[in-house]
Amino acid sequence: MAMNGHFVSVGDEPVAKDFEHGIQVIDDDKTFTPHLNDYLQKTDVYKAGFNYHLISVFGAQSTGKSTLLNLLFNTRFSVMSDTERRQTTKGVWMSKNKRTGEDGGSVMADNILVMDVEGSDGRERWEDQDFERKSALFALATSEVLIINIWEHQVGLYHGANMVLLRTVFDVNLELFLKDRHSNPRSLIFFVIRDFIGNTPLSNLRNTIVQDLHKTWSSISKPPGLETSSIDDFFDFGFAALPHKILQPDKFTAEVENLGRRFVVGDRSKTTASEQEYTGGIFLPEYHRRIPADGFSIYAEGVWDQIVNNKDLNLPSQQEALSRARCDEITIEAIELFDEKIAPIEQQLNDALKSGKPVTLSDVAEAGAAARVVCLTLFKTQASRYQKSIYVRKLAELEKAVDKRLKDLDEDCARLRKEEMRRLATIIERGVKLRLDDAVGLVFNNLGSGRTISTGDAIGSAVPESATNATSDSATGSGLPSEKDLWDRIWSTFVTVSDDAQSRFKVQSKNFDASEEEVAAGLWRLRRKSWIALREKIEEIMKGSILPKLEENFKHKFRYDDAGVPRIWRANDDIEGVYTRARDYTLALIPILARFRLASTYASPDLVAWIGEQPAGVLPEGEDGLPPIGGVDLEGGKTLEDEMTVLSEGKRQDLAIRFKQAADDVYFEAKRGALGGITQ
Ligand code: GDP
Ligand code: MG
Missing domain, CATH: 1.20.58 (Methane Monooxygenase Hydroxylase; Chain G, domain 1)
Structure with missing residues (x-):
């Protein structure tokens, strides 16, 4: 395949680096150039799709073909110098039309490529015919328009070189048609009559040529099924005449200019009834070979390869390969x-x-x-x-x-998102833990002072109004201590902390484009982990600091009067009575502490509903290494009742016994103090 922009030498012959004279597509030795693609790219035809046109020029040597092309298209095909008179064009050359319209000439169709074909009398006779047939076949397979360049005085020479050439063209066209009856397009054969004197009107010359064409057509043997076909089934014909270039230079130039105006895209339907023949733009869509420009080089090379190796040229299979x-x-x-x-x-x-x-x-x-x-x-x-x-x-x-x-x-x-989500979840879970530590710790601390606190103190303004109200420490007359709604406070604290964490998770997981399912799964895990963190915090308190808290609670009731003034015990005070009330008060806290139950409903919070159903596609909990939650997870065999039990029956009794001992100690100490006061 050709290389972009680099041109190398082939054999001894340096390839024109600037394509000044166009490109020699096929050389004297019938070798196809490896640089056609380069040329098409350099001339901006490569990307034109179907918006390009191809013309081939045929005719005897030294009939002014190259001269005419150069004048029409501003190309620089080699022409025979008037002094040397030897053949110049060898093989097949191609050049892109260089007229831009800005140079004063007419505006032609886009991307016209012209092929200048070696004249038919430049070689030995047998070689000549062979090359002529091959180049005709090549031109027919690729070109929309074949220009046949002839001297006026050759018109009517039925046995002349031109009719021999046309016979070849018709012949090879039939050959191509047989292989591709469906798409073989029509072609335009355009006669340019040179050194036109004007004595015989062009219309007469045209009639003569048309007669000869029909005669030639009838003389060739047609394949079965095409015996009655007419030449007009395959070709359109066009005609133009040019005066003598040297004898009538001005007229010649004017007619070349007229001819140039016809190299535009045409529309045959615009022909009026009075016109004898179509005289509009010569590029009719039906002539186009429909080879995209970027495939032209491969196609042309493939076609030439078949032709030069005398293989059966089959255009449909060439097009398929292309x-x-x-x-x-x-x-x-x-x-x-x-x-x-x-x-x-x-x-x-x-x-x-x-x-x-x-x-x-x-x-x-x-x-x-x-x-x-x-x-x-x-x-x-x-x-x-x-x-x-x-x-x-x-x-x-x-x-x-x-x-x-x-x-x-x-x-x-997805992997990255999962990791990011996990990282985010870890950070948020850590936050939940810290806030629960603080808030729950504070609720229990204040148990000791006998003054339960507003959870708002611990978790800030995020606590809803109703939750704060519920903390007001007024005796309710139910006979229960005012700490009875301790779990309501803890639950609402917990829900607030967790809701807060969930909304942070939702907002932040948007940053990495998590799907709804992924977010739902993350939230579900977060709720579970929050609950487990709360359970752990409560267990920690129950294990460690609950006894001192109860003692403090008792001491507060025992040592301070209802107005909060410290009591000074005297020997005749009812120490036993105060002791018993304070002790019983605190003892009544133990069953409250023992189960997570809301004072508002006399039931445990609806943890199952709060955690919600496991979203589809989420790993079962066990695989996360998290303990199962009673009543929520089947595994582990724990019920919601179990989950909400903070102190077992045994622990309750143990706590009560140890508390009573401590209370008794406080009582004895007070008693001793009171007696001591008397002895003093
Ligand atoms: P080609 O071999 O057909 O490409 O012919 P060239 O373009 O090389 O021209 C061959 C010779 O014919 C040159 O000397 C030209 O000057 C000359 N020539 C070009 N155009 C005309 C023309 O219209 N009439 C005549 N009589 N000579 C021409
Ligand atoms: Mg020439």
């Missing part, structure tokens, strides 16, 4: 582009996975989707011009490959 080759090439290009876009994202993700470098996952997803669009758009734009069945198949393959890559990406994102 479609496959180009779709593959475009796939590679599209994947390269995709890679280019996706590589930095993959790198970012890798860094994030390896070193915890932060990455915004929504950006990653967006960039992945954008890379997909860019890649598929490139493929669709270029490859859709090729055979549909091949294009559709290759597109599906490309989509599959790209989606597979994106799924890698997706999985990495």
Whole structure:
């Protein structure tokens, strides 16, 4: 395949680095150039899709073909110098039209490529015919328009070189048609009559030529089924006449200018009934070979290869091979582009996975989707011009490959998101623990002072109004101590802390684009872990500081009067009575402490409803290493009743006994103090 922008030497012959004279597509030795793609790229035709046109010029040597092309298209095909008179054009040359319209000439169709074909009398006779046939076949397989350049005085020479050439053209066209009856397009054969004197009107010359064409057509043997076909079934004909270049230079220039105006895209339907022949733009859509410009070089080379090796030229199979080759090439290009876009994202993700470098996952997803669009758009734009069945198949393959890559990406994102969620959950759980430690600790601390506190003190303004009100420490007349709503306070503290944590989790998990399911799972875990943290905190208190708290509670009731004034015991005070009331008061706290039950409902909080159902797709709890929760999880065999039991029956009794001993000690001490006071 040709290389972009670099031109190398082939054999001894240096390749024109600047393509000044166009490109020699086929050289004297019938070798096809490896640089056609370079040329098409350099001349900006490569990306034109179907928006280009191809013309081939045929005719005897030294009939002014190259001269005419150069004048029409501003090209620089070699022409015979008037002094040396030897053949110049060898093989087949191609050049892009260099007229821009800005140079004063007429504005022509976009991207016209002209092929200047070696004249037919430049070689030995047998070689000549062989090359002429081959180049005619090549031109017919690729070109929309064949210009036949003839001297006026040769018109009507039925046995002349031109009719021999045309016979070849018709012949090879039938050959191509047989292989491809469906799509073989029409071609325009455009006669340019040179050194037109004007004595015979052009219309007469045209009639003569048309007669000769029909005669030639009828003389060739047609394959079965085409015996009655007419030449008009395959070709359109056009005519132009140019005066003598040297004898009538001004007229010649004017007519060349007129001719130039016809190299535009035409519309045959615009021909009026009075017009004898179509005289509009010569590029009719039906002439186009429908080979995308970016595939032209492969196609042309393949066609030439078949021709030069005397193989049966089969254009449909050439087109199929081309479609496959180009779709593959475009796939590679599209994947390269995709890679280019996706590589930095993959790198970012890798860094994030390896070193915890932060990455915004929504950006990653967006960039992945954008890379997909860019890649598929490139493929669709270029490859859709090729055979549909091949294009559709290759597109599906490309989509599959790209989606597979994106799924890698997706999985990495999911992994990263999971890690980020876990990190976030850990931080939030730690916060929950700290706040519960504080708030729950404070509730129990104040148990000792005999003054239960407002949870608002511990958890701030997040506590709803009603929760704060519920803490007001007024005796209720139920006979229970005022600490009876201790669990209500702890539960509302807990719910507030946990709600707060949940909303923080929700907000922050948005940062890494977590799905609703992932957030729901995270919240579910967070609620469970919060509950377990609360349980642990309560257990810790029950194990360690509950006895001193009860003692303090008792001491407060025992040592202070109802007005909060410290009592000075005297011998005749009812120490036993105060002691018994204070002791019983505190003892009544033990059954309250023993179960997590709300004073408002006389029932445990509805933990099952509060934790909620396990979201689908979340690991069973055991796999997280978390203890099962009674009444919520089946495993572990614990009931909600068990879960809400803070002190077992045995522990209750043990606590009561130890408390009574401590209370007794306080009592004896007071008694001794009172007696001591008397003896003093
Ligand atoms: P090609 O071999 O057909 O490409 O012919 P060239 O363009 O190289 O021209 C061959 C010779 O014919 C040159 O000497 C030109 O100056 C001359 N020539 C070009 N155009 C005309 C023309 O319209 N009439 C005549 N009589 N000579 C021409
Ligand atoms: Mg020439």
